[in-house]
Amino acid sequence: MSTPAERVRRVGASREPGPAGIQVAEALGHRSGILIHGESLRTLRTMPAEAADLIYIDPPFNTGRRRRLQSITLGSGERERTGYQGRRYRYEVTSDVSYPDNIPKDRYLQFLQVRLIEARRVLKEHGSIYVHVDHRAVHHVRLVLDEVFGEDRFLNEIIWAYDYGGRPRDRWPSKHDNILWYAKSAKWQFNTEAMERMPYMAPSLVSPEKAARGKLPTDVWWITIVPTNSAERTGYPTQKPEKLLERIIQASSAPGDVVLDFFGGSGTTAVVAEKLGRKWVYVDISPDAVRITRQRLAQQAGGMFGTAYEVVKLG
Numbered sequence: 557m558s559t560p561a562e563r564v565r566r567v568g569a570s571r572e573p574g575p576a577g578i579q580v581a582e583a584l585g586h587r588s589g590i591l592i593h594g595e596s597l598r599t600l601r602t603m604p605a606e607a608a609d610l611i612y613i614d615p616p617f618n619t620g621r622r623r624r625l626q627s628i629t630l631g632s633g634e635r636e637r638t639g640y641q642g643r644r645y646r647y648e649v650t651s652d653v654s655y656p657d658n659i660p661k662d663r664y665l666q667f668l669q670v671r672l673i674e675a676r677r678v679l680k681e682h683g684s685i686y687v688h689v690d691h692r693a694v695h696h697v698r699l700v701l702d703e704v705f706g707e708d709r710f711l712n713e714i715i716w717a718y719d720y721g722g723r724p725r726d727r728w729p730s731k732h733d734n735i736l737w738y739a740k741s742a743k744w745q746f747n748t749e750a751m752e753r754m755p756y757m758a759p760s761l762v763s764p765e766k767a768a769r770g771k772l773p774t775d776v777w778w779i780t781i782v783p784t785n786s787a788e789r790t791g792y793p794t795q796k797p798e799k800l801l802e803r804i805i806q807a808s809s810a811p812g813d814v815v816l817d818f819f820g821g822s823g824t825t826a827v828v829a830e831k832l833g834r835k836w837v838y839v840d841i842s843p844d845a846v847r848i849t850r851q852r853l854a855q856q857a858g859g860m861f862g863t864a865y866e867v868v869k870l871g
């Protein structure tokens with residue numbers, strides 16, 4: 557019998573898509589996922605309509621720079637840097653992962669809009685989409701979503717609050733991201749029974765039974781970022797915590813449903829979907845992102861679950 561990791565290798569051979577494009581249902585028939593190394597719009601256009609039950613995307617934020625995360629080892633290597641009290645240290649770069657986040661501002665919303673139009677087509681009738689942005693883009697992106705999905709299809713603006721990083725001295729430190737949730741039609745999934753409940757802030761104000769049961773989460777989510785020293789950490793810039801995706805996938809899909817992420821990054825959506833028994837479609841243009849996601853899936857397969865997925869290179 558093959559181990560889960562071996563199954564990944566055997567079915568993980570690359571293939572060019574046929575003229576009919578990526579037949580999601582067919583490809584997922586006996587596999588848990590499709591990992592696509594390709595451009596998001598091009599990929600979406602090859603997908604049939606109504607292929608996904610849930611979409612989560614965390615698009616590039618248009619910071620105007622390259623997103624980079626380097627890991628270094630101090631004490632050896634050719635390079636030098638200045639540290640505390642001007643002391644010089646030798647160091648070597650042990651990993652260097654990056655992707656461009658430099659779409660010109662005037663093109664950014666158009667970039668998103670064309671992909672959101674395709675995303676709506678690819679969603680099933682009862683499906684929904686979560687779009688993860690931040691305070692710099694949320695007001696613009698909400699208008700685009702209103703236009704594509706309809707104002708009446710807006711469900712929530714979720715505030716993901718965390719506490720990490722620098723604190724400016726001239727304004728309130730911005731410590732949240734915004735996740736906009738829209739439905740495709742008047743029916744959508746919201747599985748309150750599947751949600752992890754939370755403790756009441758003032759348990760003495762509710763009955764002991766209610767306090768023991770906990771409450772359903774609101775639209776403000778306190779979830780820590782992926783800690784630097786955690787096993788979850790992949791080294792990919794802008795990696796999102798699995799906890800965040802767990803809440804979204806549990807609330808808005810059922811086991812066996814198809815979850816699509818067309819800005820997949822380090823594979824958080826794919827890994828969590830797999831853990832929760834959903835099928836997944838991952839897309840990313842960056843070779844680093846694809847490499848890290850494959851490593852991550854293989855690690856999970858070796859240790860925790862069996863993953864048999866198909867790899868498609870759209871070039």
Ligand SMILES: C[S@@+](CC[C@H](N)C(=O)[O-])C[C@H]1O[C@@H](n2cnc3c(N)ncnc32)[C@H](O)[C@@H]1O
Pocket residue numbers: 594595596597614615616617655656792793794795796797818819820821822823824825839840841842845
């Ligand atoms: C903010 S990151 C996603 C991070 C991800 N949520 C995670 O947890 O790791 C955005 C991703 O979009 C990818 N990307 C940017 N432009 C793209 C495009 N046109 N097509 C496909 N992927 C793209 C980048 O390579 C990057 O991995």
